[in-house]
Amino acid sequence: MDILQIEGLGKQFLLYEQNKQIRSCQDISFTLHEGEFIGIVGLSGAGKSTILKCIHRTYLPSAGKIVYDSKAFGPVDLAAAGERQILFLRKHEIGYVSQFLSVMPRTTAKEHVMGALLEMGEDGEKARAAAEEMLSYFRLPEELWDVYPSTFSGGERLRLNLAHTMVKHPRLMLLDEPTASLDNKTKVLVKDMLKRLKSRNTSMIGIFHDLEFMDGVCDRVFNISEGGFVG
Numbered sequence: 001m002d003i004l005q006i007e008g009l010g011k012q013f014l015l016y017e018q019n020k021q022i023r024s025c026q027d028i029s030f031t032l033h034e035g036e037f038i039g040i041v042g043l044s045g046a047g048k049s050t051i052l053k054c055i056h057r058t059y060l061p062s063a064g065k066i067v068y069d070s071k072a073f074g075p076v077d078l079a080a081a082g083e084r085q086i087l088f089l090r091k092h093e094i095g096y097v098s099q100f101l102s103v104m105p106r107t108t109a110k111e112h113v114m115g116a117l118l119e120m121g122e123d124g125e126k127a128r129a130a131a132e133e134m135l136s137y138f139r140l141p142e143e144l145w146d147v148y149p150s151t152f153s154g155g156e157r158l159r160l161n162l163a164h165t166m167v168k169h170p171r172l173m174l175l176d177e178p179t180a181s182l183d184n185k186t187k188v189l190v191k192d193m194l195k196r197l198k199s200r201n202t203s204m205i206g207i208f209h210d211l212e213f214m215d216g217v218c219d220r221v222f223n224i225s226e227g228g229f230v231g
């Protein structure tokens, strides 16, 4: 079964001040099967992050369809769905790990991870326990749990991001270079967690600079610069 069907996706930006049009990605089509992991590779600036942002609807696509087979609503075109439906799906079904962490001001690391479960309606104590387990898993030192993440290092932010998204066990997970600033030991933790989620049938699309590292997790590789699957 397909969980996501992307057809003719395109995004362009109009920079009004410079009166310029920037074509970010165009005519992207592929299908993600349920429980599958697709890796996206391609040149810098080719539009890889843009694809994930269009699926997460951080960006509104300029062309094409992104049909997601949701648990709550059945098939939904994410390129055209209303804001409320998108917010619901982000809360309950679609997780996104961006390379850059943005958190609410005056929210501690632990509150940030707990918040992901609380907004899904999880009970406070269970949310606390699950958040602590995730933070420990990603080896975020306990002394940082009650600190505001604005002072965290790049790798600490990324690990917090991973904990925040993965604690939800989303049905569809979008990962934008989730191992970029991590040491090898931590990369292995990320890979193991992805394997664990995959064994629970989570469907994933990930952008990785070092895709060899994802050997054994990644099922197919889509090269955006060449417009198709590799191999």
Ligand SMILES: Nc1ncnc2c1ncn2[C@@H]1O[C@H](COP(=O)(O)OP(=O)(O)OP(=O)(O)O)[C@@H](O)[C@H]1O
Residues within 6 Å of the ligand: 013, 022, 023, 024, 025, 042, 043, 044, 045, 046, 047, 048, 049, 050, 051
């Ligand atoms: N919000 C935006 N406004 C204007 N242009 C944008 C915006 N977001 C992306 N772009 C442009 O779209 C193109 C693709 O960007 P994108 O971030 O998707 O590339 P990428 O393949 O992820 O690159 P990298 O490997 O360097 O992360 C770039 O030329 C970028 O400048």
Ligand SMILES: [Mg+2]
Residues within 6 Å of the ligand: 048, 049, 050
């Ligand atoms: Mg990118």
